[in-house]
Amino acid sequence: MVNDEEAVNLHPIERIIRVGLGALLLYFGTKVSIIIALLNSSYYTPGTIKYTFAKIIASMPNVWRIFGWTLGFILLFTGANGFCPVYKLLHIDTNKRFKKANL
Numbered sequence: 001m002v003n004d005e006e007a008v009n010l011h012p013i014e015r016i017i018r019v020g021l022g023a024l025l026l027y028f029g030t031k032v033s034i035i036i037a038l039l040n041s042s043y044y045t046p047g048t049i050k051y052t053f054a055k056i057i058a059s060m061p062n063v064w065r066i067f068g069w070t071l072g073f074i075l076l077f078t079g080a081n082g083f084c085p086v087y088k089l090l091h092i093d094t095n096k097r098f099k100k101a102n103l
Contacts, residue, residue, distance in 0.1 A: 014094055
């Protein structure tokens with residue numbers, strides 16, 4: 001039987017960061033249409049960073065939307081569970097020191 005502490009391979013701080021970034025990417029994925037609408041309504045001033053960012057988003061909106069939702073869900077899910085399968089494949093455990101400190 002697998003111990004719950006052995007199944008967690010993410011440090012608590014990394015988990016918080018993953019959940020935060022995941023939530024931001026999910027939010028970004030839902031706002032792609034609004035960014036494009038603001039670009040088309042001349043809300044952004046040409047030559048600014050916001051305008052350049054909006055032009056990049058408008059060039060491939062569905063790609064950016066799917067990117068935001070997919071990566072956001074993955075980060076949110078792995079952060080909430082504390083387990084990253086890619087870390088397991090690469091034998092990475094950022095939670096080692098935290099496990100030893102709690103013994």
